Amino acid sequence: xxxxxxxxxxxxxxxxxxxxxxxxxxxxxxxxxxxxxxxxxxxxxxxxxxxxxxxxxxxxxxxxxxxxxxxxxxxxxxxxxxxxxxxxxxxxxxxxxxxxxxxxxxxxxxxxxxxxxxxxxxxxxxxxxxxxxxxxxxxxxxxxxxxxxxxxxxxxxxxxxxxxxxxxxxxxxxxxxxxxxxxxxxxxxxxxxxxxxxxxxxxxxxxxxxxxxxxxxxxxxxxxxxxxxxxxxxxxxxxxxxxxxxxxxxxxxxxxxxxxxxxxxxxxxxxxxxxxxxxxxxxxxxxxxxxxxxxxxxxxxxxxxxxxxxxxxxxxxxxxxxxxxxxxxxxxxxxxxxxxxxxxxxxxxxxxxxxxxxxxxxxxxxxxxxxxxxxxxxxxxxxxxxxxxxxxxxxxxxxxxxxxxxxxxxxxxxxxxxxxxxxxxxxxxxxxxxxxxxxxxxxxxxxxxxxxxxxxxxxxxxxxxxxxxxxxxxxxxxxxxxxxxxxxxxxxxxxxxxxxxxxxxxxxxxxxxxxxxxxxxxxxxxxxxxxxxxxxxxxxxxxxxxxxxxxxxxxxxxxxxxxxxxxxxxxxxxxxxxxxxxxxxxxxxxxxxxxxxxxxxxxxx
Amino acid sequence: xxxxxxxxxxxxxxxxxxxxxxxxxxxxxxxxxxxxxxxxxxxxxxxxxxxxxxxxxxxxxxxxxxxxxxxxxxxxxxxxxxxxxxxxxxxxxxxxxxxxxxxxxxxxxxxxxxxxxxxxxxxxxxxxxxxxxxxxxxxxxxxxxxxxxxxxxxxxxxxxxxxxxxxxxxxxxxxxxxxxxxxxxxxxxxxxxxxxxxxxxxxxxxxxxxxxxxxxxxxxxxxxxxxxxxxxxx
Numbered sequence: 001x002x003x004x005x006x007x008x009x010x011x012x013x014x015x016x017x018x019x020x021x022x023x024x025x026x027x028x029x030x031x032x033x034x035x036x037x038x039x040x041x042x043x044x045x046x047x048x049x050x051x052x053x054x055x056x057x058x059x060x061x062x063x064x065x066x067x068x069x070x071x072x073x074x075x076x077x078x079x080x081x082x083x084x085x086x087x088x089x090x091x092x093x094x095x096x097x098x099x100x101x102x103x104x105x106x107x108x109x110x111x112x113x114x115x116x117x118x119x120x121x122x123x124x125x126x127x128x129x130x131x132x133x134x135x136x137x138x139x140x141x142x143x144x145x146x147x148x149x150x151x152x153x154x155x156x157x158x159x160x161x162x163x164x165x166x167x168x169x170x171x172x173x174x175x176x177x178x179x180x181x182x183x184x185x186x187x188x189x190x191x192x193x194x195x196x197x198x199x200x201x202x203x204x205x206x207x208x209x210x211x212x213x214x215x216x217x218x219x220x221x222x223x224x225x226x227x228x229x230x231x232x233x234x235x236x237x238x239x240x241x242x243x244x245x246x247x248x249x250x251x252x253x254x255x256x257x258x259x260x261x262x263x264x265x266x267x268x269x270x271x272x273x274x275x276x277x278x279x280x281x282x283x284x285x286x287x288x289x290x291x292x293x294x295x296x297x298x299x300x301x302x303x304x305x306x307x308x309x310x311x312x313x314x315x316x317x318x319x320x321x322x323x324x325x326x327x328x329x330x331x332x333x334x335x336x337x338x339x340x341x342x343x344x345x346x347x348x349x350x351x352x353x354x355x356x357x358x359x360x361x362x363x364x365x366x367x368x369x370x371x372x373x374x375x376x377x378x379x380x381x382x383x384x385x386x387x388x389x390x391x392x393x394x395x396x397x398x399x400x401x402x403x404x405x406x407x408x409x410x411x412x413x414x415x416x417x418x419x420x421x422x423x424x425x426x427x428x429x430x431x432x433x434x435x436x437x438x439x440x441x442x443x444x445x446x447x448x449x450x451x452x453x454x455x456x457x458x459x460x461x462x463x464x465x466x467x468x469x470x471x472x473x474x475x476x477x478x479x480x481x482x483x484x485x486x487x488x489x490x491x492x493x494x495x496x497x498x499x500x501x502x503x504x505x506x507x508x509x510x511x512x513x514x515x516x517x518x519x520x521x522x523x524x525x526x527x528x529x530x531x532x533x534x535x536x537x538x539x540x541x542x543x544x545x546x547x548x549x550x551x552x553x554x555x556x557x558x559x560x561x562x563x564x565x566x567x568x569x570x571x572x573x574x575x576x577x578x579x580x581x582x583x584x585x586x587x588x589x590x591x592x593x594x595x596x597x598x599x600x601x602x603x604x605x
Numbered sequence: 606x607x608x609x610x611x612x613x614x615x616x617x618x619x620x621x622x623x624x625x626x627x628x629x630x631x632x633x634x635x636x637x638x639x640x641x642x643x644x645x646x647x648x649x650x651x652x653x654x655x656x657x658x659x660x661x662x663x664x665x666x667x668x669x670x671x672x673x674x675x676x677x678x679x680x681x682x683x684x685x686x687x688x689x690x691x692x693x694x695x696x697x698x699x700x701x702x703x704x705x706x707x708x709x710x711x712x713x714x715x716x717x718x719x720x721x722x723x724x725x726x727x728x729x730x731x732x733x734x735x736x737x738x739x740x741x742x743x744x745x746x747x748x749x750x751x752x753x754x755x756x757x758x759x760x761x762x763x764x765x766x767x768x769x770x771x772x773x774x775x776x777x778x779x780x781x782x783x784x785x786x787x788x789x790x791x792x793x794x795x796x797x798x799x800x801x802x803x804x805x806x807x808x809x810x811x812x813x814x815x816x817x818x819x820x821x822x823x824x825x826x827x828x829x830x831x832x833x834x835x836x837x838x839x
Contacts, residue, residue, distance in 0.1 A: 048765040048768060049768075049783075050765065050767070050769075050770055050780070050781045053768070053770050053779055054768055054769070057770050057771035057775070058770070058771060334772070351772075356666040358667075358668065493774070494773065495773070496772070496773040497772060497773065498751070498771065498772050498774065500649050501649065501650050501652075501692050501693060502689060502692070504696070504751070504774060504776065505692035505693070505696045505726075505774070507773070508729070508773070508774045509695075512727060536688055536689075539661045540654050540661055542648065542663075
């Protein structure tokens with residue numbers, strides 16, 4: 001092990017910032033992080049052991065105890081459930097003779113749930129040793145189980161099993177353009193950097209991750225930094241420590257458009273990042289790729305190599321002594337790392353805990369240097385604007401939302417996949433295009449977004465109406481609102497980083513309180529209590545996760561109060577707990593399950 | 606001098622000061638647990654939440670700026686703070702009557718200050734580890750509220766004995782030693798980190814009952830008075 005750790009440390013140049021990459025390789029090799037590895041890494045990297053154990057416990061794909069040689073994670077998104085995940089999970093576990101959440105005695109296989117893996121258009125989905133598996137069915141499970149029992153290495157599995165489709169259903173402004181690599185940089189160099197930044201401003205481009213901050217301002221503030229440098233001072237550019245980060249930690253359940261963009265539009269993305277480097281003076285860029293997209297990692301590395309060879313990355317870009325390079329770092333299963341400051345912490349080799357703001361990353365980001373963090377789609381849009389100019393882009397969309405939005409559409413529709421629309425497109429239009437019928441409601445923007453009912457189809461996709469990072473999950477009238485909200489509420493409790501009180505404790509309390517009502521143990525006071533708790537978690541939480549964790553409850557309570565009320569018991573007192581449920585331990589200890597061992601919470605006549 | 610307004614009162618501030626620093630200097634108490642004037646602000650307990658021009662922010666991390674209209678001592682905010690304190694109570698296992706820290710405990714004192722009369726939320730009854738390995742210092746994780754003051758103090762001492770690890774509701778306080786036991790760390794009873802805990806999670810042995818219950822700080826003084834007094838060097 002010592003030799004292995006030493007080799008890893010050399011590979012990652014003894015950088016504590018690469019801790020996640022190091023641990024990922026240790027996990028891959030030893031199927032867990034052995035105690036000895038922690039001690040060695042703490043010594044070699046000169047960091048506290050608690051930082052390493054913290055990281056191991058924080059990220060879902062690291063484990064302190066050994067996982068199976070075939071380590072299976074089942075995607076637990078609502079969309080997987082709609083495609084029959086539960087029955088398939090039971091079947092899988094039965095075939096493997098391994099209960100969910102356990103490691104088999106022969107340590108060949110382990111199987112657990114994980115949050116949405118970004119294959120909602122081709123679920124139910126799973127990850128096996130990090131490899132994405134789509135379209136799970138009984139047939140495919142039989143095939144997988146046979147391969148595992150025969151101990152066939154995954155790289156030798158039939159390609160069809162490991163195939164992930166793009167599913168681009170509708171191309172628009174960005175997806176339909178052909179692209180010649182290097183063209184954006186050449187054009188920007190020709191036009192001038194300040195002029196190119198002005199084009200991006202003129203385009204009205206706003207961040208595509210959901211928050212919608214004006215991209216040109218972000219780039220400009222990053223250049224200026226806390227020192228307030230004049231933009232046109234070229235001498236300053238050489239002294240700059242600036243960073244460009246592409247947020248490819250697409251974790252919002254129901255979102256998968258970045259998966260497709262990274263797979264088929266990586267040149268556009270990297271060209272956009274390089275343009276940002278050119279403008280801000282950054283010499284280094286990172287793509288923070290979510291661990292669930294491990295299958296895209298080798299592809300991205302290949303594109304980077306191709307671009308270096310073409311003189312589009314490295315030390316002599318376009319022969320102009322311009323320096324910029326890109327490194328891909330992998331996440332390890334933590335939704336919170338999609339929050340930009342948590343992502344930066346993660347890039348620095350720490351737990352993904354959002355920072356206090358101000359200062360914002362644009363003045364103090366990676367290694368406390370000014371940093372631009374943008375979404376995959378934003379960089380791609382910026383690249384096209386760099387080539388075609390701001391007016392071309394701004395001619396599309398609405399007054400406040402220029403350009404197009406790429407949507408990930410899943411759930412109850414005939415044609416799930418990727419759709420690109422100009423901003424301002426109505427929900428009705430989208431539903432018609434993807435073949436959705438008998439719709440009950442749509443979760444727009446994922447669990448942290450808004451649940452809209454079938455009375456709101458004339459609303460528009462735009463920052464000023466339905467803002468979205470791209471997730472669009474459709475539910476038909478057979479679906480149960482409570483199952484949906486329950487899945488989302490459990491998701492947030494699982495993904496809370498635990499830093500602040502209202503989110504750490506509050507999301508777990510929301511889960512308990514919602515489950516209580518869902519299970520039919522709620523009385524009138526319980527909905528009021530749920531509402532108050534939701535409001536508190538929303539208003540006092542530290543970051544966007546906590547501030548939106550109660551959204552599924554709040555938005556459905558607004559729209560379907562009658563459904564909630566129908567769940568309540570018609571009793572006048574308000575029991576604080578499930579009386580019968582509390583006797584479960586007593587029943588277990590006494591081995592009784594007769595009617596006298598049960599208590600019903602009913603009102604005396 | 607620049608000013609902010611807290612509950613209608615003009616409060617002067619200097620550039621670089623946070624809202625809570627400006628408030629404290631002016632004798633205005635904002636309830637808090639994870640904030641300590643000598644350490645880098647943490648901003649995790651959220652008790653110091655105030656409303657600035659209509660938006661909730663943590664006053665221990667948010668910079669004071671000209672023009673801020675701040676609501677602090679309002680029934681709504683104190684109600685939220687009470688609920689947050691209750692969350693801390695149900696998350697851990699806090700049995701005040703049998704706790705050595707009772708009467709000197711800031712969690713309990715904030716509960717008194719906010720007129721907290723019950724726990725309101727269902728208890729988690731979580732299983733937490735007690736570490737009695739160290740001859741001079743006791744670590745009872747049942748009482749930890751994740752304020753990270755021990756982490757910050759130990760880091761400042763160059764020892765990094767403590768760390769908060771894990772995610773979400775499974776967060777816990779860990780110590781930096783191969784065995785995972787406090788005895789095998791560099792912690793010394795004289796360390797700041799051994800004394801800074803606002804609750805009874807980290808206790809120096811042999812000192813717990815030097816002052817009898819009933820004669821302790823918060824048995825006789827409200828935490829607002831104590832907190833403001835300490836910061837003014839009384």
